[in-house]
Amino acid sequence: xxxxTSALELILTGDPALYAIVRLSLIxxxxxxxxxxxxxxxxxxxxxxxxxxxxxxVIVLLNxxxxxxxxxxxxxxxxxLSRSGPLGSLGVLFTPTAMVIAQIVLVTPIIAALSRQTIExxxxxxxxxxxxxxIGPFRRVATLIWDGRFSLVVTLLAGFGRAAAEVGAIIIxxxxxxxxxxxxxxxxxxxxxxxxxxxxxGLGAVLIAIVIIVNALAWLTRRAGERxxx
Amino acid sequence: MRASASDLxxxxxxxxxxxxxxxILDRITLQIEAGAPxxxxxxxxxxxxxxxxxxxxxxxxxxGRVSWGGVEMSPPLHRAFVFxxxxxxxxxxxxxxxYALRVAxxxxxxxxxxxxxxxxxxxxxxxxKRPARRLSGGEQQRLAxxxxxxxxxxxxxxxxxxxxxxxxxxxxxxDTIRAVAASGIKVVMSTHDLGEARRIAGEIILLxxxxxxxxxATAEFxxxxxxxxAKAFIAGELLV
Numbered sequence: 001x002x003x004x005t006s007a008l009e010l011i012l013t014g015d016p017a018l019y020a021i022v023r024l025s026l027i028x029x030x031x032x033x034x035x036x037x038x039x040x041x042x043x044x045x046x047x048x049x050x051x052x053x054x055x056x057x058v059i060v061l062l063n064x065x066x067x068x069x070x071x072x073x074x075x076x077x078x079x080x081l082s083r084s085g086p087l088g089s090l091g092v093l094f095t096p097t098a099m100v101i102a103q104i105v106l107v108t109p110i111i112a113a114l115s116r117q118t119i120e121x122x123x124x125x126x127x128x129x130x131x132x133x134x135i136g137p138f139r140r141v142a143t144l145i146w147d148g149r150f151s152l153v154v155t156l157l158a159g160f161g162r163a164a165a166e167v168g169a170i171i172i173x174x175x176x177x178x179x180x181x182x183x184x185x186x187x188x189x190x191x192x193x194x195x196x197x198x199x200x201x202g203l204g205a206v207l208i209a210i211v212i213i214v215n216a217l218a219w220l221t222r223r224a225g226e227r228x229x230x
Numbered sequence: 231m232r233a234s235a236s237d238l239x240x241x242x243x244x245x246x247x248x249x250x251x252x253x254i255l256d257r258i259t260l261q262i263e264a265g266a267p268x269x270x271x272x273x274x275x276x277x278x279x280x281x282x283x284x285x286x287x288x289x290x291x292x293x294g295r296v297s298w299g300g301v302e303m304s305p306p307l308h309r310a311f312v313f314x315x316x317x318x319x320x321x322x323x324x325x326x327x328x329y330a331l332r333v334a335x336x337x338x339x340x341x342x343x344x345x346x347x348x349x350x351x352x353x354x355x356x357x358x359k360r361p362a363r364r365l366s367g368g369e370q371q372r373l374a375x376x377x378x379x380x381x382x383x384x385x386x387x388x389x390x391x392x393x394x395x396x397x398x399x400x401x402x403x404x405d406t407i408r409a410v411a412a413s414g415i416k417v418v419m420s421t422h423d424l425g426e427a428r429r430i431a432g433e434i435i436l437l438x439x440x441x442x443x444x445x446x447a448t449a450e451f452x453x454x455x456x457x458x459x460a461k462a463f464i465a466g467e468l469l470v
Contacts, residue, residue, distance in 0.1 A: 128317070132310065135333060228361065229320045
């Protein structure tokens with residue numbers, strides 16, 4: 001009860017440490033989501049619209065990658081970015097950039113796999129019309145992404161959920177450095193283990209609030225879009 | 231501005247289309263010229279839709295050749311197709327037309343005027359801001375017709391355009407088809423409604439089991455059919 005009151009106090013008084021952590025968490029997750037969307041949606045569209053020999057294998061692999069264990073991704077990215085690794089010269093290990101990279105690896109398969117399904121369903125419906133209109137491949141992709149945008153919002157939401165809730169990968173590649181790479185999830189894990197429950201509870205409450213707000217915005221966007229575009 | 235009629239004549243040389251072991255079109259040879267509407271009739275499964283799709287270039291023949299203005303593998307730049315169940319883009323009625331106008335590379339400044347013109351032509355004025363997928367079946371069919379016309383085609387294919395329309399919508403669609411044909415666009419359409427064929431067609435082609443049974447000018451076909459199948463179809467008997 002006392003921890004809960006203290007947590008509320010931290011939130012309401014705008015505790016700088018708490019809000020710095022929230023700010024970094026949002027920057028990392030939203031950056032990863034943006035990059036993943038730029039890679040994942042066109043890649044999903046490519047698989048949806050093209051028939052090639054290894055297509056079924058790629059779809060199975062993509063679906064399987066949605067369940068990638070974060071700690072394994074964290075380890076792989078760590079090995080990649082560590083001083084002796086192939087990208088060690090970049091010097092980004094234990095920085096927010098490394099955390100973004102790890103989250104991109106986790107989120108991109110989710111975005112690509114769900115986009116592929118959305119766009120393929122729409123393609124089944126639009127195929128004849130767009131072919132009869134002699135629409136070229138790039139405009140086809142653009143049309144399907146635009147017309148599927150309200151379903152794709154849900155896809156992005158799933159990606160954001162994965163990124164925002166993730167702890168295993170970013171704690172390995174970010175190092176959970178106070179004031180530099182500490183995010184909501186890594187801070188909650190640390191503060192709980194230290195017994196500082198007010199901060200952990202405060203961050204937990206903010207995390208849940210963010211997820212609810214983002215979901216509500218996505219739902220409202222979808223409803224408004226359906227009303228306007230049908 | 232009317233697109234060039236370079237896609238005409240459309241020529242079928244021994245065209246067959248098969249799906250697995252089933253022959254959908256069977257060795258059809260004919261030529262479709264500019265002029266009054268050509269209407270395909272026949273019972274369900276006779277091959278009308280496949281004929282139209284092949285003539286549009288959407289379905290490739292298993293055997294034989296199709297050419298448009300003497301050219302094989304011609305992209306459908308001057309041809310448009312209205313499907314029996316058209317897919318509406320998830321946009322407003324006006325945005326569906328704007329999309330087709332962009333594809334046809336009409337300058338943006340002319341879009342609003344052309345959209346108003348097309349909506350009026352198919353009797354959908356005032357529905358420009360309505361989401362296309364919220365329109366009734368008949369209204370969607372008319373919007374699909376307007377969208378096809380937005381591409382300024384030389385040849386317009388219509389697959390049973392009034393199948394999902396009530397009598398009022400049917401009349402509106404038929405009036406539009408007549409106006410389109412009068413403007414010089416070659417209309418090739420299918421129907422299983424003999425009355426509609428009578429009202430619209432310049433010539434009628436009867437298909438049955440994928441074969442062209444009879445082709446004649448409308449009056450000749452209806453008044454003095456030459457084949458047993460045509461006589462039976464006109465008499466309202468079932469062709470099996």
